[in-house]
Amino acid sequence: MTAATDAGRAVADAHRREWAFVLAATVRVAQDLDLAEECVQEAYAAALSAWERDGIPGNPAAWLTTAAKRRAMDAIRRERTFRARLPLLVEPEEAVDELALDELDKPDEGQAMDPEDVIPDEWLRLIFTCCHPALAQEAQLALTLRLVCGLPTPDVARALLVSEQTMAARITRAKKKISAARIPYRVPRPAELPDRLTAVLGVLHLLFAAGHTAPSGPTLMRTDLADRALHLARTLRGLMPDEPEVCGLLALLLVTDARRVTRTGAGGRLVRLEEQDRSLWDRGALAEAHELIVAGLRGGRAGRYLLQAAIASLYAEAPTYEETDWPQIVALYDRLLSLWPSPVVALNRTVSVSMAQGPAVALAQVEALEQEGRLSRYQYLPAIKAELLQRLGRTDEAAAAYRQALELTGNEAEREYLAGRLTGQEAGPA
Known part of the structure; x- marks a missing residue:
């Protein structure tokens, strides 16, 4: 019973920590997101019984990656065998498409650097890869949050304010489009990164939001998700330091996360902003965010994330909740709404209006x-x-x-x- 419990906990921990890494490695072999996800799920299911029987491996991620990749290779071999035995079922155009895919995966002539060397983080590579411009942005966000970040479909639905049924259908359609359009799994080249940046920023923001206040579950926060989003935002800033919205997102995450230790009280009880002990807020994070916000506003290109960071910073700078500069916050919300007319922004604005x-x-x-x-x-x-x-x-x-x-x-x-x-x-x- 103890071995089963330990194995179950180890699998759950590996799912939370290593899902993206295992999926990314498997997609490289499978060249198909749907197949890769299926193989990774099978590997996690197999781990439950194998780890209970043989003990938990020293490197769970390596065990899971090997198991998933083997399943992917087996599936590919079966497909090749099927095609070899039934060649008349393969249309000539399909063979041409496969040749075209091979060309797409080749590096550009004179390309100075491998894209994987440009993006130093495995999670970030996979997020950029899944945020393919051939998909609608809603599909990019849904697919990436579900597959890469490992959020359950109901939590993704809550994050994007749609029903679970709608979200499941959206994810399924995105997978089908990837398969039908033969969109290859390929880390984008440096020149392609800006076209995917908006979606990537959206994924990181939603990932952090799901960690800051978990859509479901027994605790207010999922600190593993918040920490992952912060790490990725820092990595992204190192990759694209001159992008104002990258700096704006990092500032927003920093100033929001600075209140982490004061958001819950005894027994995990939610503590409202006006009741939090401001002396315990992370002043280093607030100072770092302030520098990013000031630099961004001076640059004159304030986007949605920078404006949200400025609003959050005004809350944090006030000595007390009552002394917050409410008119200034309303004015910033007005600027944000003109740039990003979101109903959620309009609702948040009503708090400062009140x-x-x-x-x-x-x-x-x-x-x-x-x-x-x-x-x-x-x-x-x-x-x-x-x-x-x-x-x-x-x-x-x-x-x-x-x-x-x-x-x-x-x-x-x-x-x-x-x-x-x-x-x-x-x-x-x-």
Whole structure:
């Protein structure tokens, strides 16, 4: 029983830590994302019984990689045997396509550096590879978060504000398009990186968000995901130091993560921003973020991530929550909305509006967003609405909104907080 438990824990830990590395190595052999994912899943399943029987290997990632690659090679050999025995089933055009793929995988004449030497991190290489411009950006984000980052499909759906069924279909369509269009697995060349940067930044942002507040599960945070996103953002900045939005994303992640140790209290209880001990915030991370933000704003090319970092920095710079420069935050949100008209940004803006102009003004804006319907699956809309209604003394309506937020929330720490607000066990201004 102990061996089985130890093996199960080791497999779970290897899945969390090594999935991307094993998948990347397997895709190199399989040249097909769907086949590679299937082989990696089989390798993890085989590890459960093998590690229970033979003991946990000293290098789990190497064991899993070898097992997955062997399965991929076996599948390729079976396919080749099938084709060799039934040559009439292979159309001439298909052979031409395979030749074209071979040409696509060849390096450009005079290329000075292998793309894998340009991108020094295995995870980052795989993210750039999956963010292929032939796919719609929503598909790039979904596929990469699911395959590379290992997020469960329900969590990817929550991150992108769609139903689980829609997300599963989106991922399936993306895989089929890769197969039908014969998009090769190839690390992009240096000249191709800028075309994929927007999607890569989006993946890293969503990966960090899933770590900062886990879409589901018993704990508020998944620090492994947050740490991975921070590492990748730093690596990306080293790769593309002159890209303002790369610096902006790193600054946003730094200033947000600086509050990590104060976000939960005893027993993992969620601690709201206004209640956090600011003396415990990571001042080194805040200072680093501040330098990146100032340099970016001076450059005059503030994008969405830099503006979000500037907003988060204003929260962090205030001596207390009440002393936050709310009008300035509203102004920055206005700039951000003009650049990126996202309903989530509009909702976040209402929090600062409630402090600068009062809860009634903010509530009207929240209700307008509710009427639009684009945030019907976003738990923070009814949660913010409930806080505003409570501040206005409309307790029955606030309770209804809290119940709606509870229905949409999968994170247990957030559910406990909302339940406490609903029952009146917690108090305080929104």
